[in-house]
Each structure stands twice: as C-alpha cells, then as structure tokens.
Amino acid sequence: MIRRCDACGEAEARVAQRHTGRALCSRCFREDLLRRLGEEVERYRMFSPSERVLLALSGGKDSFVLLDLVKEVHDPGRMGIVTVIEGVEGYNRADDVAWIADVARSYGIDLHVASFKEFAGLGLDELVSLDRSRGLKTSPCTYCGVLRRRIINHYARTLGYDRVLTAHNLDDEVQTYVMNLLRGDRVRLIQGHPLSPTLSRYFVKRVKPLRKIYEWETAVYAFMRGFKFQETECPYIRFRPTLRAVVRDYLYEVERARPGSLLRILEAVDRYVERELLPEASRLGELPQCSVCGSPTAYSRRTCVLCDLLQKIGLPARLPF
Ligand code: SF4
Ligand code: ZN
Numbered sequence: 334m335i336r337r338c339d340a341c342g343e344a345e346a347r348v349a350q351r352h353t354g355r356a357l358c359s360r361c362f363r364e365d366l367l368r369r370l371g372e373e374v375e376r377y378r379m380f381s382p383s384e385r386v387l388l389a390l391s392g393g394k395d396s397f398v399l400l401d402l403v404k405e406v407h408d409p410g411r412m413g414i415v416t417v418i419e420g421v422e423g424y425n426r427a428d429d430v431a432w433i434a435d436v437a438r439s440y441g442i443d444l445h446v447a448s449f450k451e452f453a454g455l456g457l458d459e460l461v462s463l464d465r466s467r468g469l470k471t472s473p474c475t476y477c478g479v480l481r482r483r484i485i486n487h488y489a490r491t492l493g494y495d496r497v498l499t500a501h502n503l504d505d506e507v508q509t510y511v512m513n514l515l516r517g518d519r520v521r522l523i524q525g526h527p528l529s530p531t532l533s534r535y536f537v538k539r540v541k542p543l544r545k546i547y548e549w550e551t552a553v554y555a556f557m558r559g560f561k562f563q564e565t566e567c568p569y570i571r572f573r574p575t576l577r578a579v580v581r582d583y584l585y586e587v588e589r590a591r592p593g594s595l596l597r598i599l600e601a602v603d604r605y606v607e608r609e610l611l612p613e614a615s616r617l618g619e620l621p622q623c624s625v626c627g628s629p630t631a632y633s634r635r636t637c638v639l640c641d642l643l644q645k646i647g648l649p650a651r652l653p654f
C-alpha cells in the first residue's frame with residue numbers, strides 16, 4: 334500500500350524523517366529544508382537581503398544543496414561562489430568545478446576559481462612532499478584547512494563580500510561542538526556559535542545556513558535533484574584527525590538509538606554558549622596580527638599558523654591575507 338505524504342496528504346511519501354516521525358513527498362521535503370534553512374538564517378540574521386554573500390563550495394553534495402537552497406532565498410545577483418583547487422594528483426576536481434560553473438552561469442552568480450598553486454606557489458602534493466623531505470609529518474589536512482580558510486577569507490575581503498557561507502551540516506556542527514567541549518576550548522565554542530562576534534576586522538563573518546539539516550538529508554536531497562556524486566575521494570582522507578571520527582561514530586550510535594539527538598545536542602550547546610560564553614566574548618577584543626604576514630592570529634601567538642607551516646618547510650612566504 335502506498336503511504337501518503339504526512340504534510341500534503343496527497344503525493345506518495347518518499348522520505349522518512351526519523352527525527353520528526355513524518356514521511357514526506359519530494360516537494361514537501363524540499364519545502365521543509367527551505368523552511369528550516371530560512372528560519373535559521375532569520376533567527377541568527379545570517380545575512381540580509383542587501384548583503385553580498387560568498388558561498389565557499391568544495392563541489393560535494395553539501396555544496397550542491399547549499400547553492401540550490403540559498404539561491405531560492407537570496408538574490409543571485411548578490412551571490413558569489415569561490416571554489417579552491419588543492420592540487421592533489423588523482424583527486425581531479427575538474428568535474429566539480431564544471432557543475433558549479435554551469436549553475437553559476439545559469440543564475441548569473443559570480444564564480445571565482447582559486448588554487449593553492451596560484452595563491453601559494455605550490456599545490457598540496459608539493460607542500461606535502463617538501464614537508465616529508467624535511468622529515469616532518471604534518472597532516473596534509475592541516476596545510477589544506479589553513480590554506481583554504483586563508484584563500485576564502487582573502488577573496489571575500491578583497492572582493493567586498495559581507496558574509497562567507499559554508500556548507501557545514503548538522504552532523505559537522507555537532508561533531509565540532511562536542512570536540513571543543515572535550516578539549517575545553519571556550520574560544521572555539523564561542524566561534525562555533527552563529528552569534529559569535531568576528532574577532533578581527535580582517536575576517537569576513539562566516540555563517541552556516543545548513544547547520545540544522547542532517548547529512549543524510551543533504552544526501553537524499555542531492556540524489557533527488559539528480560546531483561552526480563563525485564566517485565573519487567581525496568587520497569589524504571586517512572590523515573584526517575582521529576578524534577572527529579571517534580566522535581562522529583559515537584554520535585551516530587546515539588542518533589540511531591534516539592532519533593533527533595543531534596538536533597537536541599546542537600540546540601542545547603547553542604543555549605549554553607549563548608548564556609555562559611557569549612557574554613564574555615565582547616571582552617575578547619581584536620585578535621593580534623601575525624608579525625610576519627599581518628594576518629589575524631590566535632591571542633597566544635606572535636605569528637600565524639600558516640607562516641609557521643611555510644617556514645618549517647623552508648618557504649618563508651608572506652602570503653596575502
Ligand atoms: Fe584537504 Fe584533508 Fe579533505 Fe584532502 S581529506 S581535501 S587534504 S582536508
Ligand atoms: Zn507532500
């Protein structure tokens with residue numbers, strides 16, 4: 334027997350949402366995602382209609398969903414996309430860039446394609462082999478994360494965007510919160526909250542409109558919309574921090590046993606940060622600037638992480654910020 338959609342009562346249900354106990358048809362599922370995204374944008378004033386927003390897209394399914402939904406709630410003429418090519422052999426991002434370029438073109442959204450090679454002079458593979466040739470064992474993901482954040486902020490800042498939008502989903506956000514709770518890292522907990530102040534005038538505020546959408550929902554939605562999934566994954570994936578993998582597996586078990594747990598954890602930590610930590614955020618003050626390149630850096634540091642990484646492999650490059 335066909336099960337009807339619990340929202341419209343007409344079309345056939347295609348998606349079972351365990352966290353709400355409802356089954357939805359494709360159209361109502363899309364409307365549900367759009368509503369939840371819109372509420373989160375509104376609640377935290379992530380961006381306003383007049384603001385220029387830069388979507389940082391990697392090309393994966395979450396990128397697709399972010400772009401597909403945000404263009405429904407924001408003027409494409411005030412949207413830009415930046416995508417960063419790392420330079421990893423066998424991890425060819427040309428297909429990802431091609432679909433992003435197609436969507437950008439058809440909606441009149443500005444597209445900026447950046448690369449490690451063009452920005453830092455070397456691709457990720459070359460940075461890693463220099464690292465290894467010096468007997469170091471820095472995780473490729475460290476170079477990748479630090480450089481990618483620098484490039485995205487640089488584009489946003491120099492091109493006059495008001496916000497950077499990233500495609501982090503609910504699963505990513507809860508994992509990050511739990512990791513920062515386990516580390517007792519108050520500053521990072523504050524920075525993970527959508528109302529955290531921007532700690533430097535050189536940072537463009539980053540917001541995450543998909544933060545209340547489950548990862549399985551982005552996968553189902555992308556599939557329904559005919560998004561072609563990338564088949565190869567980055568060969569450096571095994572270097573990803575192990576704490577995140579442990580936390581992720583634990584959280585999945587909790588969610589399986591009690592559907593809706595991830596949402597409840599996110600909301601509980603949001604409230605805790607709002608009540609206990611955000612009031613002290615105004616006392617944090619402006620971040621210091623790196624004495625080498627001038628980029629904002631952590632309160633306890635004189636130089637930034639990127640300058641330290643480059644200096645250790647014999648590249649004392651002062652990259653723009
Ligand atoms: Fe970058 Fe690591 Fe992700 Fe590869 S797995 S894209 S190196 S962060
Ligand atoms: Zn329906």
Ligand code: ZN
Nearest residue numbers: 623626637640
């Ligand atoms: Zn620096």
